[in-house]
Amino acid sequence: MSTKQPIGLPTYFAVFAALLVLTGLTVWVAFQDFGVYNNVIALGIAVIKSTLVVLFFMHVIHSTPLTKLILVTAVFFFLILVAFVYADVWTRDMLNLPGRPPLIGG
Amino acid sequence: MSDSTGATTRLAHWYRSYEEQTESVTLGIWLFLVTEVMFFGGLFMAYTLYRSLNPEAFAAASHHLSIFLGTVNTAVLIGSSFTVVMAVWSAERGKQKSLVFWLGATIVLGLAFLGIKANEYAHKWHEGLVPGPDFVFHDTREGVHAAADPNRARMFFHLYFGMTGLHALHMIIGIGVFLTLMVNAIRGKYTRQWHDPIPVAGLYWHFVDLVWIFLFPLLYLIGRH
Numbered sequence: 001m002s003t004k005q006p007i008g009l010p011t012y013f014a015v016f017a018a019l020l021v022l023t024g025l026t027v028w029v030a031f032q033d034f035g036v037y038n039n040v041i042a043l044g045i046a047v048i049k050s051t052l053v054v055l056f057f058m059h060v061i062h063s064t065p066l067t068k069l070i071l072v073t074a075v076f077f078f079l080i081l082v083a084f085v086y087a088d089v090w091t092r093d094m095l096n097l098p099g100r101p102p103l104i105g106g
Numbered sequence: 107m108s109d110s111t112g113a114t115t116r117l118a119h120w121y122r123s124y125e126e127q128t129e130s131v132t133l134g135i136w137l138f139l140v141t142e143v144m145f146f147g148g149l150f151m152a153y154t155l156y157r158s159l160n161p162e163a164f165a166a167a168s169h170h171l172s173i174f175l176g177t178v179n180t181a182v183l184i185g186s187s188f189t190v191v192m193a194v195w196s197a198e199r200g201k202q203k204s205l206v207f208w209l210g211a212t213i214v215l216g217l218a219f220l221g222i223k224a225n226e227y228a229h230k231w232h233e234g235l236v237p238g239p240d241f242v243f244h245d246t247r248e249g250v251h252a253a254a255d256p257n258r259a260r261m262f263f264h265l266y267f268g269m270t271g272l273h274a275l276h277m278i279i280g281i282g283v284f285l286t287l288m289v290n291a292i293r294g295k296y297t298r299q300w301h302d303p304i305p306v307a308g309l310y311w312h313f314v315d316l317v318w319i320f321l322f323p324l325l326y327l328i329g330r331h
Contacts, residue, residue, distance in 0.1 A: 009195065016188040023180050023322075027173065030327035042323035049319045057191050058312045059305075064129060067136050074140040078147040085151055089159075 007056060015056045022049050116300035128302055135306045139313050146317050149272065153265045153324060163258030165329030166245045170235055171266075172226065176326040179222050180318065186215035187315040190308045197305070200298030202291065209288040209304075212311065216281045223274055230263070237263050266325055273321060276314045283307045 026045040034041060055061040060071060121127040157164045193208035234242040241263070243256035287307055290296065296304060 012188065012191050012195070016184070016191075019184045019187075020181060023177065023184065026323055026327060027177050030173065030323075030330045039328050042327050046320050046323050050316050053187060053312055053316055053319070057187055058309055063132070066133060070133070070136045070140055074143040078143055078151075081144075081147060081151055082154075085155060089155060 007059065007062065011056055015052050018052060019049055116297075116302075124299060128305075131302050131306055132309070135309050139309065142313060146269075146272070149265070149269050150320065150324070153269065156261050156265065157324075157328075160255075160258040160261065161329070162252075163254040164262045166247055166250070166254035167243070167259040167262035167266075168325060168329055169247050170230070170233065171326050172229075173326050173330065175222055175226055176322055179219050180322045182215050182219045182222070183315050183318050186212050186219070187312055189215060190311045194305045194308050197296055197301035198298070202294060202296070205296065205301075205304070206288060206291045209284055209291055213281055213284050213288065216277055216284070220274060220277055220281075223270065227267075230267075235263050236267065269321055270325070273314065273317050276317070280307075280311050280314055283310070 022045050026042055029038065029041050029045070032038070054071070060068060117124055117127060121130065189208045189211040193205055193212060196202075196204035196208055230236055234240050237260050241256075241260055243254075243259045245253040245259075284307060287303055290303070
């Protein structure tokens with residue numbers, strides 16, 4: 001990073017505190033019953049925490065456009081992996097082929 | 107290396123300025139981190155897929171993990187990311203003593219994380235939850251009518267040890283890197299003008315923290331209420 005770092009100590013302390021608070025929040029949520037939203041909230045908090053780390057601790061908010069492009073590329077290719085695997089697995093039983101055991105189990 | 111005046115320079119001759127050199131090495135570590143995203147990404151993909159196919163067995167298996175130890179370790183790792191940020195901040199201002207202190211603090215927190223993790227592993231070993239010939243699984247959840255299938259629960263522990271083990275390996279490598287940085291910092295190798303290894307190693311450490319930020323809710327928290 002450049003020696004003229006625009007992120008100051010107050011920002012670092014604030015991000016550190018926010019990460020700890022969000023950790024406490026996600027543990028609290030784990031013991032509540034929000035139905036299917038439990039998973040959504042847990043992953044949502046993880047995404048918020050990782051965004052804070054990437055933007056401020058990893059200085060991406062002030063990085064060069066090329067660094068930002070590389071980061072977006074990584075996320076994009078991971079999402080391709082997830083999307084195509086689920087597209088395969090979730091549509092496998094649609095044809096109702098005889099003799100195939102059910103995919104979903106206990 | 108020495109420049110024409112004989113003074114030590116850390117600027118490679120093919121760069122026009124330190125800024126350009128820093129930009130280049132930063133790009134390099136980010137490219138490495140992209141490969142790491144796909145490395146861990148495959149495991150995360152496998153985990154979420156098996157979890158969605160075996161929700162009951164995975165919920166039962168995750169009840170054997172300690173939320174308390176997982177939470178403490180999350181706080182320890184977030185704390186270590188903060189000490190890394192402080193080390194980078196010190197290096198940028200040429201504060202050598204402060205740099206050595208924050209590098210040391212990072213190593214201590216990294217070792218604390220591994221210590222707690224080792225404790226958790228030892229517990230799993232004694233409970234017979236390590237996948238292998240001695241694997242035994244009991245559904246310990248209360249108010250459950252149909253106990254979870256041990257063979258499907260075994261898959262959870264395969265993924266648990268695979269993912270946390272790979273993460274712990276990254277921690278061990280990171281601690282080695284930070285020990286090297288600390289020795290060099292004590293020797294006064296890093297100056298206000300040149301200290302690229304500090305933020306580069308820092309980016310790696312933050313990435314390892316990011317992996318844990320997703321591992322913690324996925325392994326410990328989901329399906330626990």
